[in-house]
Amino acid sequence: MFKPKGSSSKSGSPPPKRGLFQKSQPSETKTLPHNLIYKNAFISAREKQEILTYLKTLYPIWEMRYSKNNPPPENQKQRPLLRPVYWLGNWQFACLNYYHPPKGIYNRCVQAEGYPPILEYLVQKIEAIVRDSYEQRDIPRGWHLNTCLINYYGNQIQEDGKRLDCARVGEHKDFEPGPVASISFGEKALFQFVSSRGTESKSNVVFQQWLEDSSLQIFGGDKFKRHLFHRVQRVEKKEDTIFPLNEIDNFETRRINFTFRYVPDEHIVPFSRLPAEAKEDVQGYVQKLAEHSEFFKSQL
DSSP: OOOOOSSOOOOOOOOOOOSSOOOOOOTTTOOOOTTEEEETTOSOHHHHHHHHHHHTTOOOBOOBSOOSSSOOOTTOOOOBOSSOEEEESEEOOGGGTOOBTTTBTTTSEEEOOOOOHHHHHHHHHHHHHHHHHSOGGGSOTTOOOOEEEEEEEEEEEOTTSOEEEOOOEEEEOOOSSSOEEEEEEESOEEEEEEEOSOTTSOOEEEEEEEEOTTOEEEEOHHIIIIIOEEEEEEEOOSSOOOBOOTTOOSEEEEEEEEEEEOOOGGGEEOGGGSOHHHHHHHHHHHHHHHTTOHHHHHHO
């Protein structure tokens, strides 16, 4: 078992400061743009095994995008997310509209379980890389990677047995302040940064790269956080990798991604402090999580 240290020795070196984006090349030889870090094989075999063992203790859930008190807009329908998810640090329920400064900051981030020791250890390493590699202006005061979204990518298995490939994420921005880090396991994913002028126009790919098994990606700065969108365009199907999920039998997972972000501590609230309508909308999810989580059981 890995134990987090009181302090981490700083590691990693800053990427070259380049003004232009380079065309995608194999991950090992790619020249990366400024403020984008990629480390292949960042996770050791031993660390990976401990993380996969930990994942077997989790019970991810399906969430619906909207709720009773947050109904779909006129041109939208109620729908489930494309994949099961699990959150650590704080849970940003889809029906609460996620964390979105400057207006969407309160009652969006519900206190959740903390990181297991192996993730605390890796987060300390990642934070040290960020502080070595980024300019101070790109690291907000108080920044630390205190929230983690675990995404399970793969196929939905429909009632007739057919498999619907849902291993993708549409273009979006991560509004949590400061650099974002992610660790990937399983099949590699094509990750793209794109410029977009809206849903009616075609997006332009500015930079893309493959995220490999056990790799680390970090991005930050105005270009990646404020100006560009990012998306997972597709996930390969070459290794026959399947990660079993507890109590979910209508989904096949071939990639798992941990995305670490920062939410100011004052914007994280316990379930008990949510307003009545927000509490009503997520009550069922918290009850479901409480079936297997002592933390969420204590929140009810």
